[in-house]
Structures are given as structure tokens and as C-alpha cells.
Amino acid sequence: MSRTHVNCEVNGDAVDFLTEDGESLLNALRDELGLIGAKEGCGTGDCGACSVIMNGRLQCACLIFAPEADGAAITTCEGLASADELHPLQQCFLEGAALQCGICTPGFLIAAKALLDENPDPTETEVRYALAGNLCRCTGYDKIVRSVLEAAVQIRTPA
Amino acid sequence: MAVVHFSTDQRQHTGGTPEVTIEAANVRDLVRQLAELFPSLNAHLVETSSTAVAIDGEIIPDPWLEELTPTSEVHLVRPLAGG
Amino acid sequence: MSTTEAPPSTGTNGNGASGYRWVGTRPVRHDGLDKVAGKARYAADLNLPGMLYGHILRSPHPHARIVSIDTSAAEGMPGVKAVVTGADFPEAPPKGATRNLMCTVIARDTVLYSGHAVAAVAASTRREAKAAAEAIEVTYELLPHVLNISDAMADDAPVLHDNLFTRGVEPRPTEPSNIAARTVYERGDVEQGFAEADIVIEREFSTQAVHQGYIEPHACVVDCDQEGKAVIWASSQGHFMVRSSTATVLGWDTSRIKVIPAEIGGGFGGKTTIYIEPVAALLSTKSGRPVKIVMSREDVFRATGPAPGAIIKMKVGARDDGTITTAKAWLAYENGAFQGIAAMLGCMCVVSAYTLDHLYVEGFDVVLNRPVNVAYRAPSAPAAAFAMDSMVDEIAERVGIDPIDLRIQNCPSQGDPTPYGPKWPMIGLRECLEAIRDSDHYQSELPEGQGRGVASGFWFNIGEASSATVNLNENGTATVITGSPDIGGSRASMALMAAEELGLDVHLIQPVVGDTEVVGFTDVTEGSRATFATGMAVVEACRDLKEQLRKRAAKTWDCDVEEVEWVDGSAVHGPGEQEPLTLAAITGNAKRTGGPLGATASLNARGAGPAFSVQVADVSVDQETGRVTVERYTTAQDAGTAIHPSYVEGQMQGGVVQGIGWALNEEYIYSDDGNLENPGFLDYRIPVASDLPMIETCIVEVPNPSHPYGVRGVGEVGIVPPLPVMANAVADATGVRISDLPLSPPRVLEALTAAES
């Protein structure tokens, strides 16, 4: 079967991959590029575990046909940290015990990054609504929301 | 001298007796003696999967060689499962 | 509205105040970095060279006889390497737990629920596998089906199993039925109790089946070799269970199977069994290639879980002074397609938070055409508590006593009899009730227009078998290997207990979940047992190591071992003639003093401490639409001792929110033809972040005397109280008591409208 050649930028690196047209970007990231941070929890855009930022917009990679990514810039959970430092969201999630099983964590981190990029000083309510597309069944969201609010403080006022 | 308490179901096989006191070193010994006292009880326990015992309040799933003390309170129960 | 200033816990402890150096502190978990970096490997994240994708064909009918399966078309399709059906698996015994497991993994002659696995394909790509599975032609002869308890218990109900005769009924029935078992617990004389009571209330309750709702669908990769050995990477709550269950279903010797635990993306009880591993193993054997099976979300809803729905009829008697004296309960629980013990557990739990003189509890386990029950956090207890604690609230109202005070007045303590016979060991129910009574939440005035509800919950907690190996490395660090999959931070708990024992910095300890060939047998992570039971094994191994360390120091010093003490991570010479030897100094010299240092402990953990939780919620109800909003929520739970308070709080909060979901909006919706209409997160509505307030926590610590650090286990009981808490709060807000869950907007509005007219 013929496959389509897709060129894009993922976490700052120029990459390319071959894909069937009907395949999702999620499967392409995971199977072709080995970026396993984005997870499939539902495949229908209802759980947010596959969240990525594509061309500056937070999206579910399971709803994106892989060829759509041609020419796009994509950020996944793997692209949050620098070589020597975690992103403040990652650090706050660790210190705030905002993960239990961890399957939803990459998606929450990406969604929270998209929120803070747009709104660096969100209220608790704004955080809760911004993260409503990310399901977590372990934490009851409490520690996730607290950790995002704490990360917002740290990003606004670097030490 | 463990005290064995019988549930409502089990009393149908103990002639209505709610409890008996038995001198037994472990559960295996106790079950042997119960079988002699109440011939139909054993089949009932198997039938209802009551293969565990509670000793002094704690349910033990594989109790065969569990030791008993003279003050042990024993109930014959089904093993539990959890989430 | 920003509440970052609120401290996450207001518990009695949770801050290492009990004299421990490590236990009770909140270090970053050891496996955390991989999980925030997206590197942690769950079962679906593994790809092997040459790997095939498996796809399982599932029944579209709730009850049917399989007349024939024609796989010839599928076998000829592109990319297809192997096809299996029930006929490829060993024959199942006529009844019992083994049959239930075998026939859940793949149907034999009959499908018993829509979603029941029928056949499977392995092919080069996902899409090829799916296309081929859909090309398998199955001829069904439809049979009548039953989807709810009342229909299944009816005299003329279609019977699922013609060899199922109700247990616990004398004389034993001669006709098969869907009632698998009857359970009775009895004490005193209920008729006398009701006759002597000042208040007698009788009500009927119903709860719906719910799914555990873990975000990670079941997944596995299985690689079978030409010698008949299989390596399984799986997401489960217990890889030794995966090994034994897979062996049972395939009729293999367990030694042929090695199971490597992948990270697990949530379980809550739902991954204490298997569905796909034997199928992948057989496909791998047939094709000679590794095979990956990942369930779709739809398959997860249609074919795994659920926790059962229940119907509970209760009659409760009390005196005017608030003493609850008598309870009579009739409970029927769904079991799914095969018999289980849901009603028995419900019977054991239903009045556990109360002392009663007179008690008669009768339970019925009922099979019907739905997937077979799997454990879900404190299985069966939530529905039971919903019934009892709704009634207790009504009694409190009738006698004019504060609902918490009434519960304190009636709460059992050590030595009182449990409803199922034995006496209570040391328990912390009273302490939980007092913690809620004294909480800022309960002490604060209820905002205008809102309603407040409280309730209690009980769960047994269990012990079972665990193993641990602790190796001391030459640089003075330690590796702690256990057989308990880490669902919510248990690695950190193991490391903390080892740190406390050895006197070693917790960050110098590497906790590892070992596969079935590197660590001793360990039961499933269930029953809130990992930190309790596996922790006990870790402590035992560490204590063994401390003895070894003392001996090595004595050897080094050429003194009697009795002169050596282990203090804060160092060997100290009692007479004071030697400088202390640190753990690193001893391990660095280990080869010269007798060889490497390691210890293993395997045990049956005894003395699991029962768990109680008490919770309070404030809600508002939109009287015109029936929507319920949770405004404030506080939970108190007896942890025994909180090893890592952050993750104890996390378990408490997670359980509460699952309970809120169960109470408000979660339910299975079946069409008349027996198909699930909401097999996805769009219409199976688990709570989202914006549905909730912060969940305030209060860790109560009544140490369990059977555990070296007093651990009880915290994983389950938190889900029990929210069902009655929400119902009681809605009743307080609206004046209308609703006894059928979920309290979804249509149901609440219907009740409010009915009450008006």
C-alpha cells in the first residue's frame, strides 16, 4: 500500500515519516517517531491524553490525520524540558504529587502549557475549565489544579 | 480451645447450634473435628465456597495450617476480593 | 476564585510528626521523572521488531448461541498471519471460577453479553487486523436476554446457565436460575427489635452499574518462541496473576510464561483480571511473531468492568434517643454473565459502620447478560452504604440529632461484633467522625441555598502474599525490588519504609517493580494491600539486612555482634571503642567481610486493618433543571499511618471523585436489544476538572497494630461515602430524598416535580 511522506517539526527538530493517509497523528508520533508521551485513552477526542500543541494550538492528536501535520510545528510532552531543567509545570507536578498512574500526565502538562502560554495568571476556575478536556481518574484533579496554579506563579516570578 | 461461630446458613448443618468449642492446634485439625461433629457441614462449606476462616476478626484466605490459640474466635467464611 | 493558599491537608499527621525520619514525609516519587517526561512505558508503548497487531471480534448480541464461525475469508485477507476462535483454546470445565475466566477471555458455544470476545486476528497493521476480524462470519442463534436484576430474578426469566442452582438455599433448588447464591447474616431478633423501636423506616434503593474508568485501555504485547515460552508485557494490577490466569486459560504450565509488568495507567480493581493476554499468546504462537493487542475505549466499556448495580430494600429501627437498634436488609447485586460474590460483600458491609442489637441481612447474587463484574475500589460497599447512610440521615432528622453526633452515638469500636460475625479489631471510625465534626468545613455555616450531607463508609482491606528483595549496593545505596505494580505511588512508599528501617536517605533507595522471574510471588495490588503487605515484606527484608550489617561491623571490629547497634544508618559500637561505620562503609567493604549484602522476605501479610472514611459535602441544586453542583467537599479517612501523605491524600481525593461520579452522572445505558449505548467518555460521564471543587482531606491516623509502621491501606474506602453523601446533601438542599442513583439532572428534576405535585 502506498504511504504518504510527511515533513514536520517536532519539539524543534525537523523530522519526517511515512504514514497511511487514514492513520492518526497520534499513531504516527508513537509508532513512526517513537514519541510515546502522547497516549490513546479514547481515540475520539474525549480524554485529552493525546494532547499536543500543533501550530500554536492545543489539539487532540487522535483527531488529526497524520498527513495534516505536513509543514506543521508540533510540541509534545517530550519537548517541554530543556537538557538540564524540567519545565516548571513538570517540576510542580512532581513536587505537588499531581500524578498517580501517570497515563494522563503528558496530556495535562501540554494542556496546562497551552493555558499558561495564553493566560499566565489564571484563576482556579479558569484552570479547571481549561483542563476540562483532560480526564484524570486517579487524582480527583485537586493536586493537578494546585500544581498548575503553583507553576503559573513560578513562571511569572522566576527565582 | 477455639470457639467456632456458625452463620445462619451453617446452623442448618449443626442442628441449630450457634457455636462450639473445640480443642484444635490448627485449622486443619479444627475442620477435621467439625466434620466428625457435623457430617453435612463440610459439603455445605465447599458448596458455598466458604474456604476461608476469620480468626479473631481477620479473614485468612488459605488458612489450613493457621495455628489456633485457646482463645481464638473462628468464623467459617468466603475469601474476600478487593479493588 | 483562587484557593492556592489552602493547605492540602489538615490531617492529624501527614507531616512526619510521629517521630519517624522518613515515614510521613513527602519526597518526589522515584518514578515521577519518567512520567512527567513522557518516557514511562505502559504496555501499549512497546513495539517489537516484526510485531503484529491483534484485533478481537466481539459479539453484537447480548445472548446467543454460536452456531458457526467461518474464518476462511479473514484468513485470506492482506497482512493476516493468524486467526483464532474459542475452538483453539482448551475446553473449559462445566462450572466454577476457572470456567468463568476461560469463557470471559473468549466465548465457547454461547455469547453472554454484547462485547463478548468471539474470535481474533493478528495482522501486520492495525487496520488490516480490524478489517480481517470484521470479515469473520459468525452465525448466531439469538437467545432471550436479561439486563436488570428484577427481570433476571423473575420466575420466567431466560436462564443464562442451565447448571446454575442457587447456593445457600435449603433444600437445594432443582431448577436452574439466574440467582447464583443467597447469603444471610443474622444477629438478635429483628422482629423484636422493630417492635421495641420508636421509629421504623422502610425504603428501597437502587444504584447503577459503573465502570472503573481507568484512562489506559487494557494492552499487552506477547512474544512466544518456538520452545513454547512466552514473554508477556502487560498492564495489570498483578503480573503474577497475569501469569497464572494466562496459564489457566491456555492450559499451559506457568513456567512457560514470564510476565514483565509495564507501567499501569489506572486500575481501581478493574485490572485484577485478564482479558486479552491468552488471545495474544495464542496468536503469537500461531504466527511465530510478537503480537500486540490494545483495546479500544469502546471495547473497554463493552467488555471489561463493571462494578455492579444493586437493589437494596432496608428497614431500620431506632429509639427516640437516637440509638439505632435494628436493621433488616434485602440486597440483590448484579454479577454480570458469571457468578461472583458481590451481594455477599454487600451483606458484610451494609451496616458495618453501626452497632446493632438486631440484624437480618439477606443477599442475592444475580447473573445477567452484561460483562462479568470486576472489583472496583471497595467492591459492593458503596451501594450498601448508600442505602444505610441515607436511612441513618433520615433517622437523625426524625430524632433531631446532628447527623455526625448520631453516627458517633452508634459507631462500633474494638471488640464490638461485626455484622458478619467476628469482632472488630482496633478501628478508627469514631476518630474519622470526630475529625469531620471538628473540621473547618463542618464548623462553617452552610451558605444560603445549599444543602449539606454527611456519610460514613467501611472497607475491610486485605493482606495476602507479598515478596520483596532488598539489595545493598557497593556505594551504600539500596535497591528495593517488589512484585506489586505501582498504581499510585507505592514505589515511593516502599522506599520510605526501607529508608526508615535502614536509616538511609530515601533518595539513595531505588524502588523497582520486578518481573515474575526476578522477585518472589506477590498477589495482585488490590484490597488496599500494596503499602500494607508488600511494605511489610520490605520492612522484614530490611530488618534481616540490619542484622547482617551488624554482623559485618562486628567482624570488622572483631567484637561480639551484641556490642553493635544500628543507629541512623550506621553501625555503632556500644562500648564506644570504635568510630561508627556507615552503611556505605560496610557495603564498600562487603566482599572482604563475607560478600554482597541482600535479603529477601516472602510472607502472608496478616492483620490488615479495616478502613473507615467519613465525608461531608455542600451542594447546590438548580431547582428548574435538576443539576447538582458540588460546592465544597471534605473527606476524613483512617490511614493507620500515612507513609507518603501526598499519595494518601491522592488516594482519598481520587476515591471521592469516583464516588461523586457514581452518585451524579455515571451509568451504563443499554438499549432494549442489549447493546451498550454509551461506550465512550462522551456519554459515560466521569467527572471533569470543572465539575469539582478542591477535595479537602483530613488524614486520620489510628495505627494498625499489626503493621510495623501502623499502615492500614488507603486505596479503596474513599469511594464508599460519596453516594450517600451526595444523596443526603441533595435531600438537605431540596427537601426531597432520592433513593435511585444516579442523581442526574433528569432524575433530580423528576423527583422535584413529583414532590411539588
Next chain:
Amino acid sequence: MKYAAPTTIDEARTLLAGDAGAIVFAGATDVVPQMRAGRPEPSMVIDLKKIDRLMSVSLDGDTWQVGAAAPSSALTSNAAFAADFPGLTEAAGLIGSDQIQNRSSLGGNLCNASPAADSVPALVVNDAVAVIAAADGERRVPVADVVTGPGQTSLAHDEIVVCFELARPAGGTSDAYLRLIPRTEMDIAVVGAGVRLTLDDSGNVSAAAVALGAVAPTVVRVPAAEAALVGSSLDDTALAAAAAAASDACNPIDDKRGTINYRRQVAGVLTRRAAGIAADRIRTRNGQNGAS
């Protein structure tokens, strides 16, 4: 299945016309779940997001042109548009999560033809017109006439909705959209109600439009509710009459999301509440303008 990403409308139409099994999509937020749920795979998916006109949101004189494939977030982040159509903007902002709103489009929401589509009642009360690229050029169809039944539209296979035209509201006019969902987010509307009102100088209603979603096979316009509101000062009697008319106009079904009775009852409640919100918006704006 093939993927195509044309950059012009003509190109897209040619692809569509040449393949009876092809479909167009913008966000695929309905297409992908439907495929997962067993709908046969199309032979080709035609991505409309590379066509500029379908992605732009612009004010042309007194008419807003909203590209049919522009994501909901392009509306919710457009302050000028939101000021003119707060209700429609709300509706677009209620469709799924932030992740979904970065993909979901008004064109997709309309052409998916779900009775519960959130944006459609809000488009209908604002007299939105769909601009449709057809074989013989463009045609303009009121949004209310596009959907003919659940999953059914009046579009031919090779026709594409290009954009929506919305006349800027006259003075004293505003809209509101409310829906009932069990949770706070992520659900499909059990009932949706869009209301647009015009108030005269004395604060009485001079024009009203009411449309309901999820209570009938297609979005329902409710003339009786509109009549009850027009001429009133939005007093309780008028609001109650409008609510009753809205309830009466429902022709709902019992399904997994709600019952017939529930939908009827709540349609009235939401109509009343949405009318109140629209009126408050007008009054607030008039208050601000009154100062100048």
C-alpha cells in the same frame, strides 16, 4: 483512504465531484469518532483548512464573514465578533474542550447535522446565511434550511459550505445561548436554546428570535415564543408564556441523554433564562452608550 488538502474551493469541489465516497472535513471532531464507532471509512477525506477563505473571520462592511472551517477558538478569541454576537460566540465556546475548539468549525457543526449542534440555534436566531459553493457558482441559503433531518442536509454531494454571513446587529439587539448538559463541560447538549432580542428605547421587546436544539430532528424556530416576547417588557408573564411556547414546540425523543419530559421542561427554562441574558446584555450596552 486518501487524504487531500486542496488550497482552493474549486480544487476541493473537483475532488469531491470526482469521488462519490469522498467527504470534506475541517476539525474531524465528528468524522473520526464516527469512523471509530463503525461508520464506513470514506474513500477520501478532503481537508478544507488550507483554503484561506474557509479559515478567515472578517468584517466586510456591516456583514461578518465567518469561514466555515475556521475553528471555534477563532471566534472566541475575536473580541469584536464576540461583542456583536455574544450568544453565538458562547455557543462556539461550548463545543467540547479547548482541544476540540481548536479544530471544530461552524461549517462542520452545521453539516454534521446533529439535532444537538450547539452553534446552529445561535446561528438561526441571528439569521445567518450559509454561502455554498455549488456546481453553478455560489448560492446563499438560510442556515435554518440547510439541515433537513438528523445527519441529513440539503447540500448536494459536491457542494461545500464556504462561510457564514451574519449582518451586524442593529442597535438595541443582542443574543444569548444556553444549553443543559449534565457535567460542566465535554457533553452533548440535552437541550439548547438560542435567543436574540431587540429592545426599543422604552425597554420593550421590538423583535425576538428563539431557536431550540436537541428537542426535535432539526433545530426548531419557535414563533409562538417570539410572539409572546414581542411587545412585552420581558415581565414574568411574557417570559412564562415564552417558556411555555418553547416547551410546546419541542418534539423530542427519549434517548441516552434525556427524556421527552425533561427536554420539554428544560427547553422552557433555558428559553426564559437566555431571553433574560440577551436583554441584560442590551441594557448593559445601552447603559454604557447612554453615558456618551
